[in-house]
Amino acid sequence: MDQPSPRQPSPRQPSRSTAPRSRQSRSPRLSSQASRSPKSSAFSHRLRQWLRLDHSLSTLLIGVGSGVMVLAVGLLPTVNRLHCDRQSTYYTVCQLRSFSLIGVPSRSITLDPLQGAQPQPDTMTPGYGTRVLLYAQASRRIPFSRYGTTWASSDRTAQRINGFLANPDLENFTVWDLVPSPLLFSVLVGGASISVMGLGLLWVSQAKSPA
Incomplete structure (x- = not known):
């Protein structure tokens, strides 16, 4: 009779209990990363909003x-000129013109x-609240300048x-009236300061924006 062949040892199957353990051991890490990601995204969102607001404010x-500097230099009538020509002994015709510092009439x-x-x-008043009034025909009163200057x-x-x-x-006469230099200097310095702040x-x- 044939002898029964000895039983070969079956290959050892990998234990299935280790897989759940490995997944269970990694699950807290994944949950911690998931819990941290909404916070970081919310912070970056708030940072982007702040930077966008800061950029708009600076602009x-x-x-x-x-605009203040351009208005003061290019558009405001800061220069006034009165030129008069005598037509007869006591009859004088004058031309009043106003223009900006760069010549815009x-x-x-x-x-x-x-x-x-x-x-x-x-009467004498403090500050820049006095103007010269020019008396023309039919009791017309025309201010020499559109801004105030000192009484003196x-x-x-x-x-x-x-x-x-x-x-x-x-026979003829010309007089100039300029905006007081302290007022003009204050306007220009104020406009420049606002631009520097921006x-x-x-x-x-x-500098704070993310790369």
Whole structure:
């Protein structure tokens, strides 16, 4: 009789109990990463919103500051000129013109005739609240400038104009009226300061923006 062949040992099957353990051991890591990702995404979202707001604010400040300087230099009638020609002994025709520092005209008025000038108010006042009024035909009162200046400057200009009108030996006369330099300097410095603030905020927002 044939001898039964010895039973071969079956190959050892991998234990299935280890797989769940490995998955169970990794599950806390995955859950911790999942719990951290919403927080980081919310922080980055808030950071992007803040940077977007900061960039808009800096752009607004740069635009406002630049606009103030352009308005003061290019558009405001900061220069006024009165030129008079004597037609007869006591009859004078004058031309009043206003323009900006770069020569952009804004006003041209003919005074036919010019009868006199007076500071308004006619008493000394502090600050830049006085203007020269030009008296024309039919009791017209036209301000020499569209802004206020000091009382001393207005009184001096009015005396020069009235002195020309009272002197028949003078054939023509020209007087200039400029915006007071402290006021113009304050406007320009204010506009430049606003623009510098905007540039600073823009630089900070770009420095903090994520790469």
